[in-house]
Amino acid sequence: MAADSKTIRVGVLGAGGRMGQAVIAAVLADPRLKLSGAIERAGHASVGSKLGGGLTICSNPAPLAHGSDVLIDFTSPDALEATLDAVCEGNAALVVGTTGLGAAHHKMLDRAARTTAILQSANTSLGVTLLMSLVRQAAASLGPEWDIEIAELHHRDKVDAPSGTALALGDAAAKGRGVDAARVAVRGRDGVGKARRAGDIGYASMRGGTAAGDHLVLFAGDGERLELGHRAESREIFARGAVRAAAWLAGKPVGRYTMSDVLGL
Structure with missing residues (x-):
């Protein structure tokens, strides 16, 4: 119509x-x-x-x-x-x-x-939309020697984890590197396991309080880190x-x- x-x-x-x-x-x-x-x-x-x-x-x-x-x-x-x-x-x-x-x-x-x-x-969110573009650009520019970790915090009633936004940020990073996001995803780590694989994209989910949604994408290189994030206040x-x-x-x-x-x- x-x-x-x-x-x-x-x-x-x-x-x-x-x-x-x-x-x-x-x-x-x-x-x-x-x-x-x-x-x-x-x-x-x-x-x-x-x-x-x-x-x-x-x-x-x-x-x-x-x-x-x-x-x-x-x-x-x-x-x-x-x-x-x-x-x-x-x-x-x-x-x-x-x-x-x-x-x-x-x-x-x-x-x-x-x-x-x-x-x-x-x-x-318009801010998150721009963040996804920045994450894709950073992933393409920095290369696979930089480790990528994505952390998110939401209110206690949110039932899906990682959040859809965290997964979308991971997809943006994977596209920047030209890789399949599902193949390199690591969702949670517990106990003693294998060391981090080069090129992995890790996810960490936190739930509590009334947080509307915080997301942080960490690019960790040798001797330096780049942090790109967004906090939703309402x-x-x-x-x-x-x-x-x-x-x-x-x-x-x-x-x-x-x-x-x-x-x-």
């Missing part, structure tokens, strides 16, 4: 969660956008709640896709297939900020992107990035996009 020349209609999936509430607030604060509706899974306590402006949180994404230019999705991997069916049927674009996606989910996104515009990112930065992505994506041709496209990196 083509975006109106004056107002872009945006629907929010996962409206009952903390990220969903932050996205709704960001949509309402952006004069370019109009909140077209909100969705939460069936049985969630927020279904039926009033949003104002005559809107109610519902559980079926299909009608919302028909009445929106873009949907923003911060739900769960299990909900992705139904969401993709809805946007393809309703001809709405989709911004996916859901984390924990696997290879099967990315295949679904690839198929759906043949008929609609989809932007998927493990982290919609969920609003992800919401603002997702809203900026939605405004950018409205009216774009079918295909898969990333936050790097939004920033022109």
